Amino acid sequence: MESKVSEGGLNVTLTIRLLMHGKEVGSIIGKKGETVKKMREESGARINISEGNCPERIVTITGPTDAIFKAFAMIAYKFEEDITNSMSNSTATSKPPVTLRLVVPASQCGSLIGKGGSKIKEIRESTGAQVQVAGDMLPNSTERAVTISGTPDAIIQCVKQICVVMLESPPKGATIPYRPKPASTPVIFAGGQAYTIQGQYAIPHPDLSRSRAPREDLPCVTSCSSSHPQCPRCPGATCFCHQPHFSIPWPPAAL
Secondary structure, X not given: OEEEEOOOOXXXXXXXXXXXXXXXXXXXXXXXXXXXXXXXHHHOOEEEEOOOOOOEEEEEEEEEHHHHHHHHHHHHXXXXXXXXXXXXXXXXXXXXXXXXXXXXXXXXXXXXXXXXXXXXXXXHHXXXXXXXXXXXXXXXXXXXXXXXXXXXXXXXXXXXXXXXXXXXXXXXXXXXXXXXXXXXXXXXXXXXXXXXXXXXXXXXXXXXXXXXXXXXOOOOOOOOOOOOOOOOOOOOOOOOOOOOOOOOOOOOOOO
16 A cells, blocks of 8 residues: 655545455456446546456555545445345345455554554444454565455445554555466367367467477487386387477376
């Protein structure tokens, strides 16, 4: 979370980062981007969503405090609507709370928790929202996830109080932001061709196929420290770890 005070100190501009799963991101983007466009126009906040084929995405909201809180309200109510719709065909009797995850520099989490947990207890009691600060930092970063759960109104009040704490206690030192890693794509090999799995389809992957295509002019290695399957075309070889004549997953499953 970053902040700056404009000239005259009358208007505070905030940058808040949220961590969302793909389904949540799809909900706020909406069909053809219509939902996020509406949120931007009506709140006045800038809402940016990180790129990439990742299970998690970073949603960055920037703008004056009023715009930030309007954007949060719209997101929270959208998630509540999603929960209500998902329960229409469900046998569940109790509606789960709306949950948002903030990404906060670890150096600011102490102020958010307070001495002996006093501050976070105060926020919970005054807003009615549940607030949990992760004990560990997010991978390869100096940030932690702060999870907020409750009704949309409770979440909005909670975010306001968290923002006040963050403004009063700026981050110390450099912050290494959390960047979600892309999802690893399964690869299979068949008939000298590599394929990546996308949903229910196998898509040819020419780069992998070229690098792992059978080589008729290269023999298999003749020695190996492990006991691996033999190549049927090279009787003198003990394994096909390095130069297979036929298509196999690379490295071989036997390794």
